[in-house]
Amino acid sequence: MEATRYTVPQSNTSFSSSSSDFSLCPTAATLFFLPSIYTLLFLTALPGNMLSLWVFLRCISTVSPTHIYLSHLSISNMLLSLTTPFLAAYYARGSVWTLNSVLCQVVLHGITPVLHINIYISLMILTCVALSRFAALIQNTHASRPHACTTLLPHAFFTRLTRVSFAHNVSATLWVVSVGCIVPGTIYYSVHEATGSPTAAAGEDGEAATGGCGKVCYSPAVELGGSLSAALKVPVITLFFAFYLLVLLAYMTVLRHLRRSRRHSPASASQSLPSRVLRNIVVIQVVLSVCLLPYHIFKPIFISLVHDQLRLASSPGPDICSYCHPLSIFIELKNCLLLLTALRGSTDPMMYFLLDRTFRHQTLRLLRCYQKKPRRQPVFGSTTGSASPRADQLGEGTVALSQETVL
Structure with missing residues (x-):
């Protein structure tokens, strides 16, 4: 499908057919930019999150609630990275695939749910990480001068937020809620709206969204959806802003707490905890x-x-498929912003370095072991173990590292 099709004449405003009858006109942003970035995302996100998950599960002995949340985030990002080759193929060849082709059906029924589950489970997990750090601050600083939040919320609430068992239960609940809420909506979208059933994604005059032009995968019916899927997005968007404001409120509260502690105890060592929580x-x-x-x-x-x-159904002429859909450019902008949400899969392992000190130490130690790989020297000393003092030092260092307070 060429990107040089005619656009809809603005002067012709006699409407008789659904706007979904037009064709989408993908530009270089869809045909080349999006596939390239999704391919790069696959090459970086999959190994990065596999390494992160290995560190969380095998290299950290003392587990904190943050480790639990971030390990689940790594699992979600690994699933996301497995979808990126299909997304790259969809944007590169979706305007050629037929709607009933196997690859198009895989994208509609499999890739779409996984992508949206990753977006919102990541949102909720990151919010839980911020709240657990906030709870650690409230519990461990200024016991003689309690924070205002302790008078509004019970102490048991902050205690639960810092427990590993609570983090396990919350993570499992988040998976159940995300899958249970998103999958039904995406199934209805892919079956009744995107694939062009008789009543799917129809305009006010009741015409099917896929009528008129050839039923290709990258089409207005797939990219626009229908009225029900649009209605379901409203509470989801509201939920995002609620969680976003919750994290922002935690940030403002910690910032105020840090400023107050600096006024009362300047240059105090106890300020390192509020500073780390604020940074996280x-x-x-x-x-x-x-x-x-x-x-x-x-x-x-x-x-x-x-x-x-x-509400508009343009009638530009008999060759309706020669005209670009009026929202083609907005659809491409939406897909670029959706790519921005998926890029988190590559950047999250770097975020773990900033959020967790134990993860940072263990990952650097693991990478050094793979890079250096020192040759093993035969030991000709006594059997008392004095010939390997470095191993003893490493063991002590590991124990000391595992006893660090993770905040």
Whole structure:
């Protein structure tokens, strides 16, 4: 499908056929940029999250709630990375695939649910990490001068947030809620809206969304969806902003707590904990703001544009497939912002370095072992073990590292 098709004449406003009858006109952004970045995402996200999961499960002896949350985030990112080759193929060849082809059906029924599950389970996990750090701050600083939050919330609430068992239960609950809420909506979208059933994604005049032009995979019916899937996105977007504001509130509270502690005890060693917690929450806030916020700001705008477009049904002439869909450029912008949410799969392992000191030490130690690989020297000393003092030192260092307070 060429990107040089005619656009809809603006002067012709006699409407008689659904706007979904038009063709999408992918530009270089869809045909080359998106496939290239998704391929790069696969090459970086899969090994990065596999290494991160190995460190969390095998190299860290003292487990904290943060380790539990981040290990589940790594699992989610690994699943996301496995979908990126299909997404790259969809954007590169989706305008050629038929709607009933195997690859198109895989993208609709398999890749779409996994992608959206990753987005929202990541949002909830990062929020839980921020709250667990906030709870650690409340519990471990200024016992003689309690924080205002302790008067509003019971002490048991903060205690549970810092427990490993609670983190396991919350993580399992998040998976169940994400899958249970997202999968039914995506199944309805892929079966009744994207694939063009008689009543799917129809305009006000009741015409099917896939009528008129050839039923290709990269089409208005697939990219726009229908009224029900648009309605289901509204509470999901509201949920995102609720979690985003919750993290922002935690950041503002910790910042105020840190300023107050500096006024009362300047240059105190106890300020290192509030500073680390503040830095960690800032990292999470930056990730949410850069990767997830633009998509969720644009999504309500896009839904309103689709809603307005469904009210219009242009009749440019008999060769309707020669005209680009009026929202083609907005669809490409939406897909670029969706790519930004998926890029977290590559950047999250770097975020772990900033969030967790134990993860950072253990990962660097693991990488040094693979890089150096020292040759084993035969030991000709006595059998008392004095010939290997370095091994003893490493063992002591490992024990000392595992006893560090992870905050």
